Amino acid sequence: MRLLRKAEKSAKEMRVVKLVVGSETFNLCLFVGRNRDHWVTESSCDCEDFRYNVVYRKLRPFCYHTLTAEISMRKDEVKVIHLTLDQFRLVREEISKNGKSLLLRRLLFSKGAWQSRP
Ligand SMILES: [Zn+2]
Secondary structure, three states, X not given: OHHHXXXXXXXXXXXXXXXXXXXXXXXXXXXXXXXXXXXXXXXXXXXXXXXXHHHHOOOOOOOHHHHHHHHHHHOOOOEEEEEOHHHHHHHHHHHHHHOOXXXXXXXXXXXXXXXXXX
16 A cells, blocks of 8 residues: 555654653654644644545545554654753744744754664
8 A cells, every 4th residue: 555655664764753842741743744744643643634534534544644653653763852842832833834844854953863764
């Protein structure tokens, strides 16, 4: 299945990033896409496909992002990044304004975290 292969590839690329905010006050997972970021868990996502095909039409129980999150968590292929509350607010703001967070990308790159496994 195409979606599964795509999700497996994204899991290997470590596109699911766990944001630990403040002193572990809470954490959230983000799917860092090429053009858009999505707030994701193994069973929910904020993308169109999830809203339309999963929730509304009940076509299948997952979207590409939740599938990737599920695989990533099962294989422990999840990046963990620690953010201050202020950084988190900025990330959230960037995503709601632009669809993706440049700050998060900067942080991921600067830590050398944004690398896929060989
Ligand atoms: Zn999705």
